[in-house]
Amino acid sequence: MSTDFQQAREALGVRLRELRLSAPGGRLTGPQLAQRIGWAHSKVYKLENGQQTATSDDLRAWSEGVGQPRTFDELDARLKGFESHIRSWRRQLAAGHRPVQDAWNLEVSKATTIRAWEEAVVPGMLQTADYARHIFLRYADLQGTTRDTDDAVRARIRRQEWLYESGRRFHALIWEAALHALVCPPSVLAAQLDRLTGIVGMDTVELGVIPLSASLKVPTANGFWVLDECLVIAEDWHAELWLDDADSVAVYLRVWNTLRESAVYGADAQAVINRARRALPPR
Known part of the structure; x- marks a missing residue:
């Protein structure tokens, strides 16, 4: 996997973690967010650590799960930005x-x-x-x-x-x-x-x-x-x-x-x- 692509994926993961920790109702743990969204909690950590590429649906679920649905457009723009070069x-x-x-x-x-x-x-x-x-x-x-x-x-x-x-x-x-x-x-x-x-x-x-x-x-x-x-x-x-x-x-x-x-x-x-x-x- 290209360095640029991996760096962009890791940067998106950092942003996802920020949103989880700054949830309006109080910071969420990985398992708490996973339970809200209906995921295995390992998926939360894989996305945050840049070990898995998110989909648009993942990002929408994340933004809604952390109580910040307005951040979806920003997250999706980040995803489209680095996927415009690496098209899985x-x-x-x-x-x-x-x-x-x-x-x-x-x-x-x-x-x-x-x-x-x-x-x-x-x-x-x-x-x-x-x-x-x-x-x-x-x-x-x-x-x-x-x-x-x-x-x-x-x-x-x-x-x-x-x-x-x-x-x-x-x-x-x-x-x-x-x-x-x-x-x-x-x-x-x-x-x-x-x-x-x-x-x-x-x-x-x-x-x-x-x-x-x-x-x-x-x-x-x-x-x-x-x-x-x-x-x-x-x-x-x-x-x-x-x-x-x-x-x-x-x-x-x-x-x-x-x-x-x-x-x-x-x-x-x-x-x-x-x-x-x-x-x-x-x-």
Whole structure:
């Protein structure tokens, strides 16, 4: 978990403790507050010590439990402030994958130049509908979230219209391992690889593939996207990071440019894709 995120969570915990100790009817102990709210008292201490991230409902219950309901807006603003950068999958996917795709579509629609690095899957902007469907199903199973798969697929495919607008430029880097990963049936992956082959040479797309045999100057770590050199969106297992400070953006651009030095393009990229295609198990 990032230091900034943890510090913000701990600061919110300090504020929650202040409110508990300054309750209008007299200071409350943790167990007393927990009884009022209907929680296990351990949850009170976890929130106050920054060991658990509160939800908006938690903060509303807290403000009412300590007899200071007007403090809810302040507490909720603090929560939204640090969660705007660290967006937990548990919260984002509470209503399914479609809202997450809609949020992405909004940001992508405003961008002119996008750089993407994916080490494990084909970038969403280049996915076929069938491939995207299997990706969403895998993550829905992992996170135990709502299966709104068809709506999510439609939203992701709609985002790809961006690729056909003049003045746009999509620079994609893929590690060869992603071309072999059977996160879907072989027939679906075969169609996906065929699509990638056809994308090579599009005037709005620069597709680079880093072969498994390539020398690397940095490890192939988690995938990330850079939009207009202003916003970075990176994924981890627990959350999606949205970073817009200049220093963070500069770091990710430096990583992207370093990875790019190991990539092949054009006919050489097609050869790597075709090699993965031939390596697929028989249907």
